[in-house]
Amino acid sequence: MRTKDENIKIAKLLFPDVKEKVDDIFKKYPKRNLEEGAMVLRFAPSPTGFLHTGSVYTSMVGVKLAKQSNGIAILRIEDTDKKREVEGGISLIVNGLKGFGIEFDEGPINETEQVGEYGPYIQSQRLDIYKVFAKDMVEKGTAYPCFITDEELAEIREKQEELGVRTGYYGDWAKWRNATVEEIEKEIKEGKSFVIRLYSTGDIDKSFEMTDRIKGRFTLRENDMDIVLLKSDGFPTYHFAHPIDDTLMGITLVIRTEEWFASVPIHYELFQKLGFKQIEYAHPAPLMKLDNEGKSKRKLSKRKDPEADVQYYIENGYPNEAIIEYFLTLANSNFYDWRIQNSNIDTNEFQLKLEKFNKAGALFDIVKLEDICKDYIATLSAEEIYGRSLNWAREYDEEVAKILEENQEYCINIFNIERSGQKIRKDMVKFKDSKEQLRIFFDRFFDEDSYEDISSRVSKDVQKEIVQKYINIYNPDDDSTVWFDNVKKLGEELGFCSDRKEYETNREKYKGTVGDIAMVLRVAITKKTQSPDLYQVMNVLGKEKVVQRLEKYAGEILKQRESHCLLP
């Protein structure tokens, strides 16, 4: 054991330039003046040039909880690993989250600017602060310099594995923890690089209890690892930055994904050694995905799963409101019931509760997400769909963007099909689908498609007859009832039944049903056997185009017949 004076001497050797004291730092971060129960929460991502879907989930939870308690939401950038850092990583996070309506009260707002009095909010700009605390710990003997090389570390590990004991730098294996002032001074003079390690006094055989706001009460072993606090490049590790930043910034609850749970013993000891009041934790389970042909679960992975990257949803034009609603259901399953009862109320009114989080990891279910998307888009007006589709297309589909811009009124009419009344059409999941919606209404797409074959239902001859006769009775001014009556009449004239039950009982009397008549017209006009309400489609298309397409189809059949006759 070294004396107090020796530790002070070592601290001076290690940090000759650090003049500030811990108290000086604390003066710059006064206690926040907030109402009772207000939560100060932070989302702390690394700028890796990738916005993970799980980040949207976690940050949404934190921001929502902060807002609903009249607290503060902070964005803090954890760029302490220079190897993983990517240029433009900060704005990617800020803008990406903003796209989902997730905005912070304090933190970076772009690559260069920050707002808030408790900054800087970028860890690489806080290096001086960490040094003050590191120096303080060395002076108190709760941290020490360690000059061990990678090779030595590997050797230790090998020995430990041979002996079958826990691997790591701890206890008697931690050869530098009790080095003398002279030994340390020698290494420094030789310019050897070093890290600052925690002088752990924890006992692996002792347990302690804590309460997690999601997981509840749990027991963990004490930490006894002399973990690295400051790396040789002067950057802090996550373990060291976490208690310092969260304490200085006045965080009331640390929400972070479950992968941090196992580090709680380290943080627990660090809070004690730093003399800080322990901040509460909430560890939500991460979003999972099925792997191995459904045999096992694993974290949604940025390398294997396109849906792990937020960009995937943006590029496909998934409505971000629906994604937030899906995450809300994953977080608090009672959100769904609330939504049913409050269909017109803003999502912000929903009270998220940490106690309602499930402890186990939820599988990310894109099918369910898409169901929510459909429901969401069904609540939008044709004008809104037009606007949102255009926004999407301007970024990701030039051709569609051009069409939308040049044909605003026509396109709104298209999006308006089956959008009024009680029966709202729900066939749009994402704004990328707008292209499919426009398909039958623009000749440039229409001409690319070929007619679907329905000759097994209605013979070519009869099809031709239906189309030709229909051209004569078609009146674009008819309302939907008259329109359908005419289709029925035409059917009856040609031996088709307009009553379904009658047809079922006396099939042999008829060639088919009105449905078949409508189907022939549908294929003639849209080339497809499936389409939105045919009456409305024809209305939007307009008389000229409808007649032109009917005539074209009749001609098409004629051509086919002739070529058939040529066959032997």
Added chain:
RNA sequence: GCCGCUAUCGUCUAACGGUUAGGACAUAGGAUUCUCAAUCCUACAAUCGGGGUUCGAUUCCCCGUAGCGGUACCA
């Protein structure tokens, strides 16, 4: 390997120690005087295994199993 967390239909989940274990998504049928989508109805489908405690266990305890996480000068 060691340490820890978790465990209800295929999926997300609900159920003061007492329920025919509920709902939603998915799937399959059916209904709907034009198809598809939607909507409505119906069906299918679960308490991981074994021990306790208890009059009674999905719920509490122990053991096992499985999944997940951690075991870095990454976060």
